[in-house]
Amino acid sequence: MPELPEVETIARQxxxxxxxxxxxxxxxxxxxxxxxxxKELEGRKIKRVGREAKMIVVEFFSWDKVLVIHLxxxxxxxxxxxxxxxxxxxxxxxxxxxxxxxxKELPDKHTRVVIDFSDKSxxxxxxxxxxxxxxxxxxxxxxxxREGLPPDVVDKEFSLEYFMRILRGSGRAVxxxxxxxxKIGGAGNIYANDALNLAKIDPRRSAxxxxxxxxxxxxxxxxxxxxxxxxxxxxTYSSFRDTRGLGGKYQDHFLTYKREGEKCKNCRGxxxxxxLGGRGTYYCxxxxx
DNA sequence: TGATATGTTATCTT
DNA sequence: CAAGATAACATATC
Numbered sequence: 001m002p003e004l005p006e007v008e009t010i011a012r013q014x015x016x017x018x019x020x021x022x023x024x025x026x027x028x029x030x031x032x033x034x035x036x037x038x039k040e041l042e043g044r045k046i047k048r049v050g051r052e053a054k055m056i057v058v059e060f061f062s063w064d065k066v067l068v069i070h071l072x073x074x075x076x077x078x079x080x081x082x083x084x085x086x087x088x089x090x091x092x093x094x095x096x097x098x099x100x101x102x103x104k105e106l107p108d109k110h111t112r113v114v115i116d117f118s119d120k121s122x123x124x125x126x127x128x129x130x131x132x133x134x135x136x137x138x139x140x141x142x143x144x145x146r147e148g149l150p151p152d153v154v155d156k157e158f159s160l161e162y163f164m165r166i167l168r169g170s171g172r173a174v175x176x177x178x179x180x181x182x183k184i185g186g187a188g189n190i191y192a193n194d195a196l197n198l199a200k201i202d203p204r205r206s207a208x209x210x211x212x213x214x215x216x217x218x219x220x221x222x223x224x225x226x227x228x229x230x231x232x233x234x235x236t237y238s239s240f241r242d243t244r245g246l247g248g249k250y251q252d253h254f255l256t257y258k259r260e261g262e263k264c265k266n267c268r269g270x271x272x273x274x275x276l277g278g279r280g281t282y283y284c285x286x287x288x289x
Numbered sequence: 290t291g292a293t294a295t296g297t298t299a300t301c302t303t
Numbered sequence: 304c305a306a307g308a309t310a311a312c313a314t315a316t317c
Contacts, residue, residue, distance in 0.1 A: 073296055
């Protein structure tokens with residue numbers, strides 16, 4: 001489910017809550033969801049939690065291995081303190097409305113892994129479709145993996161020159177190139193749709209047909225929507241929940257995504273939905289040329 | 290019942 | 304070989 005802003009939201013929250021905590025137990029309820037020997041985690045103390053592309057990395061004190069997590073389409077990481085109860089969550093969220101469907105007991109039928117900490121708090125990895133995973137790899141493997149990753153939209157290495165080179169080198173539809181995780185990290189379907197609307201570019205156009213000016217507009221739009229997504233704590237669409245089991249707010253600011261038939265915020269045209277690369281694609285025929 | 294679903298990658302086709 | 308298209312992963316919801 002989560003795109004970069006959603007993963008970033010989760011990673012930041014985990015970094016805050018898990019730092020210094022000691023793992024005392026790991027239960028794997030679905031073997032496909034955990035790669036490696038979970039026993040190895042016992043007794044480890046968490047140094048920090050970070051994000052690279054759409055992966056979450058957990059680093060430990062005095063250990064040369066890391067835990068890498070990918071939520072794919074439907075993964076969730078929900079942390080609950082000792083003696084968690086509904087009243088506790090409601091107290092924690094100032095003015096927010098906890099989504100009722102998530103105020104429930106865990107583990108449930110979609111829980112794949114549970115990590116227990118020495119302070120009796122617990123982290124639940126839920127994943128309906130079981131595409132996501134947690135895996136233990138060595139620090140060296142992790143560094144190697146990072147080497148092979150393209151720059152994230154929010155990285156400073158993601159320059160306009162780089163973006164231009166990528167787009168000019170492909171004849172595919174511009175939206176598919178923007179979403180290509182081999183070339184650009186972190187631009188998923190929701191944000192790709194919205195960035196193209198903001199830049200007023202038809203998502204179906206061949207990437208190499210964009211002018212330098214259009215590329216620049218798209219580059220800026222992409223950074224802008226991703227930052228907006230982070231600011232609003234991600235988009236709650238389908239299964240996205242933060243570590244408290246609560247949703248984000250970006251969905252209230254969608255420009256095109258899931259807005260078929262509604263008015264374009266630029267030109268009052270009607271948002272249209274088409275299919276591109278097997279994915280739902282939303283755009284405004286009025287202003288996206 | 291059938292279409293659809295946020296991500297990634299393996300495998301097919303051109 | 305390379306670029307691009309498509310299927311696959313597992314499950315729920317509309």
